[in-house]
Amino acid sequence: MQTQSITISPDELSQRLAFFEEECRRRGLRVTEQRREIFKTVASSHSHPSAEDVFAVVREKMANVSLDTVYRTLASLADMELILRVGTAYKERFDGDLRPHAHFICSKCGEVYDIFYDKKNMMLPLREAFSFGDVRQICLQYKGSCKKCMPH
Amino acid sequence: MQTQSITISPDELSQRLAFFEEECRRRGLRVTEQRREIFKTVASSHSHPSAEDVFAVVREKMANVSLDTVYRTLASLADMELILRVGTAYKERFDGDLRPHAHFICSKCGEVYDIFYDKKNMMLPLREAFSFGDVRQICLQYKGSCKKCMPH
DNA sequence: CTCTTTGCAAATTTTTTGCATGCGC
DNA sequence: GCGCATGCAAAAAATTTGCAAAGAG
Numbered sequence: 486m487q488t489q490s491i492t493i494s495p496d497e498l499s500q501r502l503a504f505f506e507e508e509c510r511r512r513g514l515r516v517t518e519q520r521r522e523i524f525k526t527v528a529s530s531h532s533h534p535s536a537e538d539v540f541a542v543v544r545e546k547m548a549n550v551s552l553d554t555v556y557r558t559l560a561s562l563a564d565m566e567l568i569l570r571v572g573t574a575y576k577e578r579f580d581g582d583l584r585p586h587a588h589f590i591c592s593k594c595g596e597v598y599d600i601f602y603d604k605k606n607m608m609l610p611l612r613e614a615f616s617f618g619d620v621r622q623i624c625l626q627y628k629g630s631c632k633k634c635m636p637h
Numbered sequence: 638m639q640t641q642s643i644t645i646s647p648d649e650l651s652q653r654l655a656f657f658e659e660e661c662r663r664r665g666l667r668v669t670e671q672r673r674e675i676f677k678t679v680a681s682s683h684s685h686p687s688a689e690d691v692f693a694v695v696r697e698k699m700a701n702v703s704l705d706t707v708y709r710t711l712a713s714l715a716d717m718e719l720i721l722r723v724g725t726a727y728k729e730r731f732d733g734d735l736r737p738h739a740h741f742i743c744s745k746c747g748e749v750y751d752i753f754y755d756k757k758n759m760m761l762p763l764r765e766a767f768s769f770g771d772v773r774q775i776c777l778q779y780k781g782s783c784k785k786c787m788p789h
Numbered sequence: 790c791t792c793t794t795t796g797c798a799a800a801t802t803t804t805t806t807g808c809a810t811g812c813g814c
Numbered sequence: 815g816c817g818c819a820t821g822c823a824a825a826a827a828a829t830t831t832g833c834a835a836a837g838a839g
Contacts, residue, residue: 515793515838528733533740533749535728536829551796556829558794559731569732570780571740571749572724576687576803579711580721581679587777588685588723593786597685597723600779614779621781625739627752627766628722629773634745667813667818688804703821708804710819728828795836805826812819 493529501528508565519543519550523558527568566621589617645681653680660717671695671702675710679720718773741769 493501505524509516526542527534534542540555562568578597587600598617614620645653657676661668678694679686686694692707714720730749741750750769766772 513793517794517838519795524733527731530733531751533730533732535730537728537827539731549796553797553830554795563731567735569735571730571732571742576689578685578687578723579679579691579715580685580723581676581682583719583721585775587779589779589781589783590723591783591786592780593782596783596785598783599683611779617779618783618787619781620779622779623737624778624780626776626778627739627741627763627769627772627774628744628776629741629771630745631741631743631748631750631770633748634743635770665818669813669819671820689802701821705805705822706820791839793836793838795834797833797835799831801828801830803826803828806824808822810820810822812817814816814818 492531498525498529505567508567512565514561514565519547519554520558520561522547522550523555524562524567527559527562533571569622569624571624571626587614589614589620591618592621644683650677650681657719660719664717666713666717671699671706672710672713674699674702675707676714676719679711679714685723721774721776723776739766741766741772743770744773 502521502525505521505528506516509520514520522543523539526539530539530542532538536552536556536559539559540550540552543550543555559568563570580597582599584601586602589598589600590596591598600613600617602613611620611623654673654677657673657680658668661672666672674695675691678691682691682694684690688704688708688711691711692702692704695702695707711720715722732749734751736753738754739752741752742748743750752765752769754765763772763775
């Protein structure tokens with residue numbers, strides 16, 4: 486079941502654009518061409534683009550956007566929770582504890598907290614997550630080698 | 638229930654060190670002082686350290702390790718699955734799709750695949766994850782503001 | 790008209806690489 | 815001794831910042 490290529494309907498896109506503009510106004514952020522284009526690009530992409538990727542696409546429509554505007558805009562869109570960050574949003578961090586556990590990651594300061602759960606309770610340990618702060622997003626990642634990169 | 642400060646027992650640490658050495662030999666990697674020290678640092682830390690953090694700690698014991706050795710070693714330890722990466726392991730990526738869904742992230746090429754699940758089946762969609770490749774790690778993150786950073 | 794946002798350039802931060810030397814096996 | 819691993823330095827990649835000018839409200 487490949488879902489990568491599903492495209493957003495024009496209807497849904499304009500609905501999301503409207504919400505984007507509403508959110509901008511509500512927060513006193515100006516609705517600029519650049520912001521609109523960058524949001525549109527991420528909202529209609531299904532390839533989990535990096536800042537560079539977004540930049541390349543937006544560049545085709547707006548010849549003179551700059552990469553730093555893309556960075557700034559992606560950051561503000563993520564702050565507004567209009568798009569998601571895949572990853573920690575900060576530099577790479579490591580964990581030497583291999584017991585099954587979840588993380589609460591603060592979107593502001595980047596702090597990482599552990600949430601342990603035992604085999605008897607494999608339900609999402611959401612209650613405990615809330616004890617660390619205000620849970621705005623649940624992010625479940627499976628990691629390994631994809632078929633293209635297998636074997637090893 | 639703060640679990641950050643739990644320290645690994647000396648017993649467990651030496652057990653993990655033994656396994657580390659065994660794994661190195663099995664893969665033909667040499668057991669050097671640096672690798673041992675870096676592994677020990679991550680294995681006994683509960684602060685999800687960055688490469689810089691690990692470097693700072695290791696530096697106290699080995700005055701002349703270099704940062705690039707730390708980077709190289711962390712990468713190989715993560716490859717060996719002796720430690721975990723928190724995050725995507727590559728540059729930051731974004732997702733405009735706000736429907737609840739999980740990701741399969743390839744540890745080799747960094748490709749991100751979507752895994753959708755509906756409200757009727759909130760179980761971990763592990764079966765589908767396996768359709769994308771070889772699942773080696775399940776990573777559950779809750780994101781939001783931690784108490785220190787609240788409100789807003 | 791005001792004040793945020795942009796583009797440009799430069800700086801900073803994070804991570805990687807080439808190469809000669811050192812050290813585990 | 816052979817060959818991988820390290821340290822050094824330098825480069826590359828990713829991200830952020832200062833500032834003058836442009837444009838949204």
